[in-house]
Amino acid sequence: MARASEKKLMKRGILDSLPFLVVLIPFAMLFGVVGTEAGLNIAQVMGFSVVVIAGAAQFTALQLLQEGAPVAIVLLTALAVNLRMAMYSAALTPHLGQAPFWQRGLVAYLIVDQNFAIAATAYERETQWSLADRMAYFIGVSIPVVPAWYAFTLLGVLVGATLPEWLALDFALPVAFLSIVAPALRTLAHVAAAAVSVVLALCFAFLPYSIGLLIAGLGAMMAGAQVEKIMERGNG
Amino acid sequence: MDNATIWIVILGLGLGSYLIRLSFIGLIGDRPMPEWLLRHLRYAAVGILPGIAAPLVVFPAETGGAIDPVRLCAGIATITVGYLSKSTLWAIVAGAGTFATLAIAGL
Numbered sequence: 001m002a003r004a005s006e007k008k009l010m011k012r013g014i015l016d017s018l019p020f021l022v023v024l025i026p027f028a029m030l031f032g033v034v035g036t037e038a039g040l041n042i043a044q045v046m047g048f049s050v051v052v053i054a055g056a057a058q059f060t061a062l063q064l065l066q067e068g069a070p071v072a073i074v075l076l077t078a079l080a081v082n083l084r085m086a087m088y089s090a091a092l093t094p095h096l097g098q099a100p101f102w103q104r105g106l107v108a109y110l111i112v113d114q115n116f117a118i119a120a121t122a123y124e125r126e127t128q129w130s131l132a133d134r135m136a137y138f139i140g141v142s143i144p145v146v147p148a149w150y151a152f153t154l155l156g157v158l159v160g161a162t163l164p165e166w167l168a169l170d171f172a173l174p175v176a177f178l179s180i181v182a183p184a185l186r187t188l189a190h191v192a193a194a195a196v197s198v199v200l201a202l203c204f205a206f207l208p209y210s211i212g213l214l215i216a217g218l219g220a221m222m223a224g225a226q227v228e229k230i231m232e233r234g235n236g
Numbered sequence: 237m238d239n240a241t242i243w244i245v246i247l248g249l250g251l252g253s254y255l256i257r258l259s260f261i262g263l264i265g266d267r268p269m270p271e272w273l274l275r276h277l278r279y280a281a282v283g284i285l286p287g288i289a290a291p292l293v294v295f296p297a298e299t300g301g302a303i304d305p306v307r308l309c310a311g312i313a314t315i316t317v318g319y320l321s322k323s324t325l326w327a328i329v330a331g332a333g334t335f336a337t338l339a340i341a342g343l
Contacts, residue, residue: 182318224279
């Protein structure tokens with residue numbers, strides 16, 4: 001019985017994450033194209049996509065490498081971009097934290113924006129799911145997304161130079177991130193955090209090494225936390 | 237950019253990213269986390285992703301950092317439709333659709 005429901009949820013997870021390929025595919029290809037244009041060989045481009053699997057951090061690291069930034073700055077800045085993954089890890093912990101360590105270790109490798117967003121919203125809705133159900137669903141939503149990230153990076157490397165310009169692949173990144181954020185703006189605190197993030201990121205966009213993003217992210221988190229506190233007091 | 241530097245960045249970034257992802261789910265598991273930390277972490281996604289997206293929409297590298305009305309409109313359409321419909325898929329459709337329509341219209 002348990003096995004049947006897990007299989008069903010894994011399949012449902014696969015179906016639920018398929019639409020996200022619309023954005024992930026051009027984004028993965030773009031990394032293949034940009035990486036190759038920056039002078040990386042095929043092993044290095046694929047190394048990024050398989051070892052790191054985090055689009056924004058990969059692009060950040062690549063850009064800073066091209067600017068000739070010191071290795072420590074490249075690593076710190078790209079890791080700062082990935083700090084949001086700590087939040088994803090924290091948000092998944094109440095749902096998957098009871099799983100054996102090897103399973104949590106696998107989940108940690110697989111966490112990206114898309115599978116986190118789909119799984120976390122499903123867990124809020126489907127409170128009757130068992131631990132095994134939730135794990136099966138997470139693996140399901142990761143099955144199309146993660147291999148597609150590898151495969152389309154490779155395709156980008158191979159056909160990159162011939163991609164038509166009208167595809168505007170560079171625009172896939174902001175569309176992907178904004179399309180995940182906008183439906184998540186459920187409260188005034190979320191809106192405040194997002195607004196502060198946009199304003200600070202634009203104001204400090206001139207700073208090198210994505211320092212502006214760090215300022216924007218920290219300022220936004222503080223704004224969100226403060227507004228939440230004020231709203232709670234108002235309601236209590 | 238020499239080969240050794242690139243591989244150091246790949247492996248360092250891979251290890252660091254993995255440890256960030258493993259952090260809470262790996263170490264905390266079932267144990268409770270302090271309230272102030274949870275309160276801040278709740279806004280990490282909505283606080284960081286717009287900060288990455290905004291400069292790409294407003295100062296796109298494609299135009300050399302000049303404001304591009306097509307990207308600006310498509311970005312606003314993505315946010316508006318995503319916020320109102322609460323659907324990521326419709327947000328993507330709105331953003332890509334607005335971009336394609338305005339680009340074809342020659343703006």
